[in-house]
Amino acid sequence: MKYAFLIWLVTSTAIYSQTTDYNTKGGFIAKGYDVVAYFNHEAKTGVKQFSTTYDGIKFRFSSQKNLNTFLENPTKYIPQYGGYCAYAIATSSKKVDINPKTFEIRDGKLYLFYNSWGNNTLKKWQKNDVKGLQKQADKHWEAIKFG
Secondary structure: OHHHHHHHHHHHHHHHOOOOOOOOHHHOHHHHEOHHHHOOOOOOEOEEEEEEEEOOEEEEEOOHHHHHHHHHOHHHHOOHHHHOEHHHHHHHOOOOOOEEEEEEEEOOEEEEEOEEOOEEHHHHHHHOOHHHHHHHHHHHHHHHOOO
């Protein structure tokens, strides 16, 4: 009886467990840009031969070196808020697509932003209380990240 309960618990947890929603428009996080390159203040497109999957999400890199760096500590390089626009998460609790060339590294974390039609949300983010926006985005993300 005890084992039946454990089997049920493990099975139901696996079936009903929620996973974070990642912005994988185009099949890859950050639209296929190299998440390690961002930490060198570069927005570089990843290439097919330097690809990997982590936590069910596909990543591309611009070099074998960057792929290896990612594999050493993947969680360091995963964009905040599932790779959605940090400003939109903070201000409206909405999952908005990004422009992979519009990013910021702050406090050792990668933030991506929407930038199109004269609406550069990175500039809005930087002109406001960034710490307050981060706290608000963290709060909103907890409520919307599963779905």
